[in-house]
Amino acid sequence: MDNKIFTWGASTSAYQIEGAWNTDGKGPSIWDAYCGESGRIQHGDSGDVTCDHYNRFKEDVGLMKEIGLQAYRFSISWPRVLSDGTGAVNTKGLDFYDKLVDELLAKGIDPLVTLFHWDYPLHLQDRGGWLNADSPKWYADYVTTVAQKLGDRVEKWITFNEPQVFINEGHLNDFHAPGLQLSLRDTLRAGHNVLLAHGLGCQVIREHATKPPKIGWAPAGKTYAPASDKPEDIAAAHQMTFGVPNKDLFNDPWWSDPVVHGHYPEAGIQRYGDAMIDFDPADMQTICQPLDFFAINLYFCECKVKAGPNGPETIPYDGNKPRTMMNWPITPEVLYWSTKWNYERYQLPMIISENGLACMDWVQEDGAVHDTQRIDFYSAYLKQLKRAMDEGVDMIGYYAWSLMDNFEWSQGYRQRFGLIHVDMDTGTRTLKDSAHWYRNIIATNGEEL
Numbered sequence: 001m002d003n004k005i006f007t008w009g010a011s012t013s014a015y016q017i018e019g020a021w022n023t024d025g026k027g028p029s030i031w032d033a034y035c036g037e038s039g040r041i042q043h044g045d046s047g048d049v050t051c052d053h054y055n056r057f058k059e060d061v062g063l064m065k066e067i068g069l070q071a072y073r074f075s076i077s078w079p080r081v082l083s084d085g086t087g088a089v090n091t092k093g094l095d096f097y098d099k100l101v102d103e104l105l106a107k108g109i110d111p112l113v114t115l116f117h118w119d120y121p122l123h124l125q126d127r128g129g130w131l132n133a134d135s136p137k138w139y140a141d142y143v144t145t146v147a148q149k150l151g152d153r154v155e156k157w158i159t160f161n162e163p164q165v166f167i168n169e170g171h172l173n174d175f176h177a178p179g180l181q182l183s184l185r186d187t188l189r190a191g192h193n194v195l196l197a198h199g200l201g202c203q204v205i206r207e208h209a210t211k212p213p214k215i216g217w218a219p220a221g222k223t224y225a226p227a228s229d230k231p232e233d234i235a236a237a238h239q240m241t242f243g244v245p246n247k248d249l250f251n252d253p254w255w256s257d258p259v260v261h262g263h264y265p266e267a268g269i270q271r272y273g274d275a276m277i278d279f280d281p282a283d284m285q286t287i288c289q290p291l292d293f294f295a296i297n298l299y300f301c302e303c304k305v306k307a308g309p310n311g312p313e314t315i316p317y318d319g320n321k322p323r324t325m326m327n328w329p330i331t332p333e334v335l336y337w338s339t340k341w342n343y344e345r346y347q348l349p350m351i352i353s354e355n356g357l358a359c360m361d362w363v364q365e366d367g368a369v370h371d372t373q374r375i376d377f378y379s380a381y382l383k384q385l386k387r388a389m390d391e392g393v394d395m396i397g398y399y400a401w402s403l404m405d406n407f408e409w410s411q412g413y414r415q416r417f418g419l420i421h422v423d424m425d426t427g428t429r430t431l432k433d434s435a436h437w438y439r440n441i442i443a444t445n446g447e448e449l
Contacts, residue, residue, distance in 0.1 A: 001389060001446040007110065007397035008442040009071035010064070010419060011354050013117035013161065015047045016406035018077065020054035024092035027083030029119035030129075030170075031409075034177035045412030051404055051422050054096060059429070061103045063420060064403065067435050068442040071110040073353060073399045074100070075117035075161065078142050085121030086138050094149055101153050112353075112399070113154050114218065115143055115201060117161040118170075118177070118409075125178050130171070130190035140200035144208055151209025158295055158353065159201045160194065162220040167191045168249045175410055184247065184275040191249055192279055195258050195287045202289035214292035218353040219255050223338040225301035225331060227315055236312035237305040238341055244268040252342075260346045262288035293396060294346050297354035298338050301331040324377075325358035325415055332380040339388045339395060349394045354401035355381060358408070358415035361432065369421045369432035378434065382441070382449050400438065404429065 015031050022028070035046035053060055064072055079085060080093035104111045116139070120129060124138055132138075143159075170176040172187040182190070198217060205213050226237040242253050244267045249255075253265040262284045269276055304315040322330040339350055357377045361369050378400070389395045405418035413424055419435040422428070440448055 001386060001395070005396055006445065007071045008438075008445075009069055009073055009110075009112065009397060009399040010067070010403040011073040011399040011401050012053075012403050012406065013075040013114070013119075014077035014080070015050075015117070015119040016402075016408070017051040017053040017404060018080075019047065019049040019052045021046075021048045023054065024096075025083055025090040026077065026093055027079035027085065027090070028122040029077065029079045030122055030125050030177040031119050033122050033125075034179055037179070040179065041410055042412040042414050045407065047407040050407040050424070052427050056427065057096075057100050058103055060404070061100070061107055061109065063429060063431065064104075064109055065107045066431065066439075067419065068439040069109055070442065071112055071156075071397065071399070072104055072403070073112040073114060073158070075114035075119075076146055077119050078116065079119065079121040079123075081145055082121065082142055085124035086141060089145055094145065097146070098149055101150055105153060110156070111154050112156040112158065113146070113150065114158040114161050115146060116159065118166045120178070129178060130167070130193045131182075131186060133193070135193045136196035136200050139197035140204050143201045144204045147205045147208040151205070151213065152211055154209070155211055155214055156293075157205050157209075157213055157215045159198045159215065159217045161218045161353075162297055163191065163194050163255050164220050164222070164250045164252075167194060172248055184272065185277060187249060188272060188275060188277045191255075192277060192283070195255070196283060198259060199286040199289050202291075203286075215289075216291050216293040216295045216348075216351065217259060218295035218297055219252060220250075221296045221298045221334070221338045221342070222250060222252055223298070223301050223334050223341075224303060224305045224314070225333050225337055227304040227306035230307070232307035233305065236307040237337070240302075240305050240312050240314070241338075241341060242267075242345065244271040247271060256294075256342075256346060258284060258287045260288070260291065260294070260348065291348055293351050294342060294348040295351040295353035296338065296342060297401070298334050298352060299355065299357070300328045301334045301337070325360055326411070328357070330357070330377060330380075332384045334384075335381050336384040336388045339385065339393050340391065343388075343393045349396045351397040351399065352385065352395070353399050355398070356401035356417050358417050361405070361416045361418075361421055363421060363423070363430055367430070369430055371432045371434045374432070374434040375437045378438070378441075379449060382446065386446065386449065
């Protein structure tokens with residue numbers, strides 16, 4: 001890539017890789033509880049042990065160094081740091097992240113800390129969770145604890161990962177923890193409290209981190225691709241991407257417009273109608289804090305869109321479209337259209353905080369994992385990212401999802417996203433062919449694409 005400050009990394013999340021679910025004083029999370037409910041997770045899997053990263057983090061950082069990662073994005077488990085979600089600090093849990101940061105820095109790998117990646121403390125969920133008006137303050141107190149401990153060495157912070165997913169899929173729907181089915185109005189209230197928490201989190205990071213922080217957040221990008229290069233089709237796809245076409249919260253502008261612009265989008269207010277919540281206008285001053293970068297998780301375009309006589313018309317991908325093991329269509333153009341449009345809308349340096357695919361991977365007879373499809377996927381997607389950068393998008397980093405195979409939420413261990421294969425019975429790690437390929441891409445700063 002031409003950008004000299006471009007950073008190559010990989011991402012994980014705490015519940016998906018750490019294991020040690022009740023070790024050293026860690027409190028329960030909503031995902032611990034959700035996995036314990038019959039029928040919730042494929043094959044009855046859970047994150048109780050998963051990759052055992054809690055006990056094997058030095059080995060894993062060594063593998064990051066072998067791949068040549070310049071940065072590592074990981075999340076912190078709130079109930080590992082504060083067992084009850086509030087109150088006394090669980091020193092052993094916080095020390096784990098302290099040691100992880102030191103190990104990363106010793107290997108020349110820049111830590112990017114995500115403060116919330118879905119594992120909400122169960123004790124706080126029992127008090128109403130994100131519906132409780134005190135939840136933004138609970139989050140701010142937790143972030144204060146982390147910033148005071150790690151803020152002398154950590155520069156880059158992400159407040160929330162994919163609020164669309166954990167609110168929409170865990171509160172409006174019951175596909176993810178905590179498995180609620182709230183009214184649309186209550187779901188909007190929970191989402192508003194998350195946005196307030198983001199704003200307060202930004203404030204306390206800047207107050208307590210002694211190393212000047214760079215702060216962003218990481219929504220999931222729901223992007224629609226134009227059906228052709230015709231200006232009218234591009235405009236229609238843009239309208240769908242930044243409109244609120246459905247009566248749920250899985251869209252981009254409802255979340256990022258308040259964070260960057262300080263107001264909810266009018267399209268959402270109209271769409272939600274009578275379900276729209278009342279809130280103090282001063283809330284937007286808290287929510288809209290200055291950001292240093294805009295991270296986004298991108299995997300696929302939702303569908304194609306063309307201009308029709310009565311507005312945008314969607315064209316679903318047919319059965320001939322290549323798909324991943326998650327049944328997601330393979331659409332490299334998402335890294336072009338989404339980054340281009342989000343950069344135009346929010347005018348912030350951008351990071352791809354997640355991008356990757358689930359493949360049918362296994363260790364073959366020669367002891368290697370030949371994931372040629374993943375290499376092809378990354379190559380195609382990164383070329384589209386370069387296309388966006390060549391057209392002026394200020395892109396400062398790319399983080400592959402995921403560093404290693406892990407617990408894939410409601411899908412359990414059926415889906416493998418990793419650059420590193422993990423045998424979940426033995427914990428054995430094996431670098432896949434894609435990890436060796438990625439090492440070369442990093443070493444040449446993308447010139448080998």
